[in-house]
Amino acid sequence: VINAINEMEHPDKNIPRAIYSAVFIAVLIYVVIALGAILAIPFDEIIQSKEYALASGTENVLGHWGSDLIILGALLATSSAISGTLFGASRQIAIIASDGYFPRILATRVNKIPVIAIISMAILAFLLVLAGSLEVILEFGSITFLLVSLLMTYANYRIRDLTHSSTFVTILSFCGLLSGMTLILYYEFHNQPQQLVFIFSLYFLLTAGSWAYSKAKRAA
Structure with missing residues (x-):
């Protein structure tokens, strides 16, 4: 959120609201999901299934619709994480570039969006996956x-x-x-x-x- 300080109106008011709202909503979602998993899925199955315990338990309760729903949620969460990372990190790179520690071209913005920094980050991530x-x-x-x-x-x-x-x-x-x-x-x-x-x-x-x-x- 704070990386968008130059792209929002009244950041002194909106940034605290956004941060506190995001933290509250995230905590609420995690608590609800954790309680639901504990109440609906046997502990033995949670231990056995480990990372995919929620998908396995939901499938037992709702059938294949449950597992499909969890998969869809995982895809949305992954997309959100990637988007959030690109959003924040690209703007940090642009600021660092404007300070002279990275090539100046990375600070180039189109409609306030650091396009070159975003593309560079995507390429770097691809190379890191290969390496x-x-x-x-x-x-x-x-x-x-x-x-x-x-x-x-x-x-x-x-x-x-x-x-x-x-x-x-x-x-x-x-x-x-x-x-x-x-x-x-x-x-x-x-x-x-x-x-x-x-x-x-x-x-x-x-x-x-x-x-x-x-x-x-x-x-x-």
């Missing part, structure tokens, strides 16, 4: 989201007097994000260390490339 696997991309995305959110929370804490943010909420958010970051890194380190090496290698390449580009541009 690794879908699981690696998912883990990379999860860690990156946590890392970016953690840094943004820290930055917000530093300028909390300007943003009029609640110190308690900011610190609580920082601790929660830090805990999540620690847990996912711990899991990756003990279960799939090769993925962790691949992810940190990507971070190093992106950081080094950005630093080298900005340094070369300033020298020129």
Whole structure:
């Protein structure tokens, strides 16, 4: 939501409303689905089916219509996640490019939409899928989201007097994000260390490339 600050009217009012509304709706949906699954699906089946427990349980209750409904919901959720990622990350790339750390062409906007950044992100994602696997991309995305959110929370804490943010909420958010970051890194380190090496290698390449580009541009 905050990535659309330059594309909305009255962001000082609409951004807080959008954030709180989105969080409330997301929590409500997750709680309702979790309660429905627990009440309708036996625990043994949940443990046995694992990732597709909801689809399996819904099929037992509603027949093939239930599993089809879950598949449709999964497709919509995946599409929404991809759209949200492209929406937010492309605008961040455009801002970074306008600051001189990425090629200026990535900051090009058509009707306020960073078209070049979106296309570049799609190509990069395609290359990452070819270089690794879908699981690696998912883990990379999860860690990156946590890392970016953690840094943004820290930055917000530093300028909390300007943003009029609640110190308690900011610190609580920082601790929660830090805990999540620690847990996912711990899991990756003990279960799939090769993925962790691949992810940190990507971070190093992106950081080094950005630093080298900005340094070369300033020298020129």
